[in-house]
Amino acid sequence: MPAEDLLARLRAADVRVWEDGGVLRYSAPPGAFTPELRHEVFRRKAELLVLLRKLTNSVEPSAPSGGPQPGPAATGPRPSGVTPRLHRAVEEFRLRLQRCGLPMFLAAHGASGTRDADLAAASPELGGRLATALDLLVLSRWVPAADAAAVVPPELVEHLVAEGLAETDRDGLRLPALRLVEHHGQLVFVHAVSWAEVPCFGYYGPDSAGLGRLLLGARGRCLDLFASTGAQALVMAGTAREVVLVEADTGMAPVTELNLLLADRFDTAELIWGDALKVDLGEPFDTVSVNAPMMPSFGLDLPWRADGGPDGCRILEAGLRRVPLAPHGQVFADAWLIGSVAHGPSVAWLERLARERSWSVTVVPTGSTRLEPGHLDAWAMAETFVGYGAGGSPQSVHDELTALWRGTGVDRSFACLVHARPSDEPGVTVLPGAADGPGWRL
Ligand SMILES: C[S@@+](CC[C@H](N)C(=O)[O-])C[C@H]1O[C@@H](n2cnc3c(N)ncnc32)[C@H](O)[C@@H]1O
Structure with missing residues (x-):
C-alpha cells in the first residue's frame, strides 16, 4: 500500500499524524488508533515522514525507509531519534x-x-x-x-x-x-511475546540467551551481526574494546537505540543500519556474534527478517563468509541445521566454508525438532509459518511442508550453537547433542 493510502486510512479513522522535528506524532480519539494501524505506522514511519514533509513542502529527509521491504536495504545512515x-x-x-x-x-x-x-x-x-x-x-x-x-x-x-x-x-x-x-546482566527491550502483529520484530528467544552466554567475556573489537535489539552487543560491550552492530531493519531503531541508552552504551557503540551481506565491516574483529535469520523455509514464503533460505543456512553462510576475523578471533553463532536422526545435522556447507576460511568449527546441537508428518513439531512449524504470514492454513502449510520433506531423507532440524576460529587444521566437529527434545535446551 503506498504511503498516501496509509495516510488516507489514518485520516478516515480520525487519526491525525504530523512531523515534529523529525519525530512522527499522532493524536487520535480513544480506540481509533487500533493495534493494526499502529503497527502499520510504526513499520512505515520513515515513509510517512517523507510523505508528510513533501506535503508540507519541506526538505528531503535523511533517514532511509524503514517500511516493509522485499529485502534489506543495501546500507543507510543512522536513523537516530536520540536527543x-x-x-x-x-x-x-x-x-x-x-x-x-x-x-x-x-x-x-x-x-x-x-x-x-x-x-x-x-x-x-x-x-x-x-x-x-x-x-x-x-x-x-x-x-x-x-x-x-x-x-x-x-x-x-x-x-x-x-x-x-x-x-x-x-x-x-x-x-x-x-x-x-x-540478558546476562543487561536489561534489554525485546519483542513482547503476546504482541502477534509483527512476529519478526525485535526477536529474542532461548537461542539468544544461549548465544549471549558464549559471548560473556568477549574481548577486543567485537561485532554483533544481525543485531536486532542489540542484546548480544550489550553483553560483549561489558568487556570489549569496541562494539559494532549491524542490522537492516531500520524499524528497530527506536528499540535498539533505547537499549543502548539504557545500558549507557549509546555514545560508544557503532550502529550500522544496512544489509549485513553488503555493508563495509571495516577492520578485522576479535569476537563476532552471528544470529542470522535461520528459519528453514523449505522453499515456502517467509518474510526476509526470518527467512534463512530453503535449508535455513543461506544468510548465515553468507554472513560467515564475509566476516573479517583477526588471527586469534572467534565467531559464535546460532544455527538451525536440517538433517536426520540417522546422520545428525547436515554440515556439508559448513565444511566447505571451514576449508575456504581455514577455520576450525565446532557445532553443538542443543535440541531438535521432528520433521515428520503429523508430529507436534511439524504442526508447530506450520503454525509458525502461518504466524509469519505464509499464505494458507496450518493444515495446508503442514501438508505442503511434509510433502517437501518426503523423499529427501530429512527428518529433523537441529538447533545448534556454532563456534569458529582460524586454524591450520580446518574442519567441522559436531559434538554429540540431544537427538530429540525441545528446540533449544538453554
Ligand atoms: C534472529 S534475529 C537476531 C536476534 C538477536 N541478534 C539475538 O541474538 O537475539 C535476526 C535479525 O536479522 C535481521 N536481518 C535479516 N536480514 C538481514 C540482513 N541481510 N542484514 C542485516 N540484518 C538482517 C532481522 O531484521 C532480525 O532483526
Missing part, C-alpha cells in the same frame, strides 16, 4: 529500575524471555513500584498513569508514544509491543 533530553530521561529511568529492584528480580527468575507465566504468577505477590514495573515493562499490561509515572519519566513516555511503542488512554499506559528481559 539530550531523551538521554537524561533514560538515565533517570535506569536509576528508577535499579531502585525498584526489577533487574535483580528478573535475574533471580532467570527470565530469559520464556518464563512470562512464572512472572505473571509472581506479580500479585509483589507490591509498589516493582509490581508496576513488572506489569508495565515485562508483561505488557495496562498500568494506571500515576503508578506508571513513578517508574517511567514523562519525557520517556512521550518518546515511546511518539515512536508507536506505548499507548495511553484516560486511565493508564501500556507498552504492547515491548518486553524487558534480563
